[in-house]
Amino acid sequence: MVTCLGDMFFPEVGVSVTRLLRRLGVTVEFPQGQTCCGQPMFNSGYHAGAARVAARTVELFRDAEHVVVPSGSCAYMVRHEYPALLRDTPARAEAERLAGRTYELSQFLVRVLGKTRFKASVTGRVTYHDSCHLLRGLRESEAPRTLLRNLDGAELVELPGGDECCGFGGSFSVRLPEVSTQILDKKLRNIEATGAACVVACDSGCLMQMGGGLGRRRSKVRPLHLAELLDGDER
Amino acid sequence: MSDTDLSVPFRQRAGSALGDKHLQEALTIATTKFIGLRREAFGEFPEGERLRDMAREIKEATLQHLDRYVDQLIDSVERLGGHVHYATTPEEARRVVLDIAARTGARLAVKSKSMASEEIHLNEALEAAGVIPIETDLGEYIIQLAHERPSHIIAPAIHKTKGQVADLFAKELGRQVAADPEELTRIARVELRQKFLDADLGITGANFAVADSGTVVLVTNEGNGRMVTSLPRVHVAVMGVEKVVPSMTDLMVFLQILAKSATGQKLSVYTTLVRGPRRAGELEGPDEFHLVLLDNGRIRQIAGPLREALYCLRCGACLNVCPVYRQIGGHAYGYTYPGPIGILLTAMLEGPGSVKDLAHASSLCGACADACPVRIDIPRMLVELRREVDEARIASWTERLAYRLMETILASPTLYRWSKPLARLLQRPFARDGRIRSVPLAFGEWTRTRDLPAVARQTFQERWPELQNPTATPGSSTATGEPCDRSRLAPESGHPRPKPDSRHPLQ
Numbered sequence A: 001m002v003t004c005l006g007d008m009f010f011p012e013v014g015v016s017v018t019r020l021l022r023r024l025g026v027t028v029e030f031p032q033g034q035t036c037c038g039q040p041m042f043n044s045g046y047h048a049g050a051a052r053v054a055a056r057t058v059e060l061f062r063d064a065e066h067v068v069v070p071s072g073s074c075a076y077m078v079r080h081e082y083p084a085l086l087r088d089t090p091a092r093a094e095a096e097r098l099a100g101r102t103y104e105l106s107q108f109l110v111r112v113l114g115k116t117r118f119k120a121s122v123t124g125r126v127t128y129h130d131s132c133h134l135l136r137g138l139r140e141s142e143a144p145r146t147l148l149r150n151l152d153g154a155e156l157v158e159l160p161g162g163d164e165c166c167g168f169g170g171s172f173s174v175r176l177p178e179v180s181t182q183i184l185d186k187k188l189r190n191i192e193a194t195g196a197a198c199v200v201a202c203d204s205g206c207l208m209q210m211g212g213g214l215g216r217r218r219s220k221v222r223p224l225h226l227a228e229l230l231d232g233d234e235r
Numbered sequence B: 001m002s003d004t005d006l007s008v009p010f011r012q013r014a015g016s017a018l019g020d021k022h023l024q025e026a027l028t029i030a031t032t033k034f035i036g037l038r039r040e041a042f043g044e045f046p047e048g049e050r051l052r053d054m055a056r057e058i059k060e061a062t063l064q065h066l067d068r069y070v071d072q073l074i075d076s077v078e079r080l081g082g083h084v085h086y087a088t089t090p091e092e093a094r095r096v097v098l099d100i101a102a103r104t105g106a107r108l109a110v111k112s113k114s115m116a117s118e119e120i121h122l123n124e125a126l127e128a129a130g131v132i133p134i135e136t137d138l139g140e141y142i143i144q145l146a147h148e149r150p151s152h153i154i155a156p157a158i159h160k161t162k163g164q165v166a167d168l169f170a171k172e173l174g175r176q177v178a179a180d181p182e183e184l185t186r187i188a189r190v191e192l193r194q195k196f197l198d199a200d201l202g203i204t205g206a207n208f209a210v211a212d213s214g215t216v217v218l219v220t221n222e223g224n225g226r227m228v229t230s231l232p233r234v235h236v237a238v239m240g241v242e243k244v245v246p247s248m249t250d251l252m253v254f255l256q257i258l259a260k261s262a263t264g265q266k267l268s269v270y271t272t273l274v275r276g277p278r279r280a281g282e283l284e285g286p287d288e289f290h291l292v293l294l295d296n297g298r299i300r301q302i303a304g305p306l307r308e309a310l311y312c313l314r315c316g317a318c319l320n321v322c323p324v325y326r327q328i329g330g331h332a333y334g335y336t337y338p339g340p341i342g343i344l345l346t347a348m349l350e351g352p353g354s355v356k357d358l359a360h361a362s363s364l365c366g367a368c369a370d371a372c373p374v375r376i377d378i379p380r381m382l383v384e385l386r387r388e389v390d391e392a393r394i395a396s397w398t399e400r401l402a403y404r405l406m407e408t409i410l411a412s413p414t415l416y417r418w419s420k421p422l423a424r425l426l427q428r429p430f431a432r433d434g435r436i437r438s439v440p441l442a443f444g445e446w447t448r449t450r451d452l453p454a455v456a457r458q459t460f461q462e463r464w465p466e467l468q469n470p471t472a473t474p475g476s477s478t479a480t481g482e483p484c485d486r487s488r489l490a491p492e493s494g495h496p497r498p499k500p501d502s503r504h505p506l507q
């Protein structure tokens, strides 16, 4: 599942995921007609609209054995919000089935495939930002770290305050842009202090926020999706 | 007392807070300290997680039979010779206290920290009735001198630096005062000592009230709660009705996690248990004891969407970890209760219309729910509130239109597909090297401080046909430029395809 932000702004992430999974022997399919998981509407309170989009998504993935999402918040949405959102609709059973088969990318690699060793596409120090929905929603901090610690070619340095929000929060970032930016500034100061060349995250939203701030500062630090980092030469 | 001006839009109130250097300094120091202390306290306390679950269960079970426990509490307090008053509205609660003050001829009231008394604006009412209220908690004392309101549930003067407090004291006393917390505390103590002795009325809140024993519990650190409850002739405790707990055993569960969540202490310095007025043969205690149970919209929420917010122990942990609170402080929220839980309580007390903007003052990062000792799912209820605001059509028509448009596009793969070339066309004047530095309309809110990635020359969907053939693996050619200096990418080769593990380890 490659959802809106990833599709439109970060297509290279989807390409890396595809390549990575194929290399591990997974048959990758990409059901046509995907748009968005519905989270932007859901989080803003527009639940009828979110349910309409969710019901479509559920249908699209009916035949997939596992559904891999390179975005913690979209994976959280599908796993934890879909069943309740579609509770009173005909899509209910299918939504529950989908929730049980959906994985954020790092979780799929580590916990389903049991693959933890990859070759880094960059060299040097990288630091990791815990996306809120992956960390506190899906309760996952270990899978991405396992992958990063075992990386061949790059070294993980822990980010102080790595578990704190980057200030994205979807519509929050444009409803309260000043607050959002000040939260972001703190995050970026912490990132720059690590001396890392890249900040890695598992969520398009965080990457858009942190990347937007880093770009504006003309910082040397690059935002990088985990998939892109793992997509180095084969071992 | 200066109230936040609610005619100023929330975004602007928040903006002023962001620009306040003193506030920023004070908030950063205090919240960082609180976060560390809390983390340490639970780190050294392996039973913590289980106790949090238990506390939550007790709260839930109590709410299910709240009427029964309230009746039991009333019986118990009356048996001890105390009086219980049930107040449906803030006016009723104020009236009860003013009547007691009038009947007992009170002129001076000492108070220990109480958010419930803030909620009903008791101080102004007392002043208007000719009773002088004196706050005796150091933080409350400071903000009373400054004619302000608390900006944090447990640390009311958290928004002030020690330098500002010293200036405030200097002005009050007409002499130089060092910006030294110990010295400042000593001054406040001296100032307050005589007030305790002179006061006719002692007013407190209550952290808990135990139904089966009639015990009212105050958790404090300064010992002022003890003086307020024992020296004046009359003691009035004002408490939200949901704070009743069934038994002393239940109370112990809460006491073990409350101070840890609030200040990182194992226990607070003072835990004051009050059981009715002074009895024959006792040396200390008031002649009269009154407990005011405040409803003010709480009971209605037992069956409402904000039910879980009634579990709240008012520990303040969710404020300390909230990225928004940490940037804007408490006053910008504009109501008695700030921070994430404050938004829910404001909706409870003032109705959902009052939080039209506040409901969006959260990135939904979940740090609050994680820190909450009773695991209140605050983000979920914020989303619920946003939904209510949507369904009641309180949000602006432009916003509602934008979301309907979003729904229409996202529910139609065809429209979604065509929105991309359209976006590329529209972004052309603004995009350079795959990013947009400035753009009009709603996105302008983004680009004022952040670059916006441009819609890729080829989106993932548009690239899929090319990717579909696994042998024709694309190289590192991406339309938007590769982040970091990547090493060359290996061409795809035929691999055996192990079947992915079909167990679901996350279930």
Ligand code: SF4
Pocket: B153, B261, B311, B312, B313, B314, B315, B316, B317, B318, B319, B341, B368, B371, B372, B373, B374, B375, B376
């Ligand atoms: S919501 Fe939870 S964390 Fe926040 S004040 Fe209440 S009890 Fe404490």
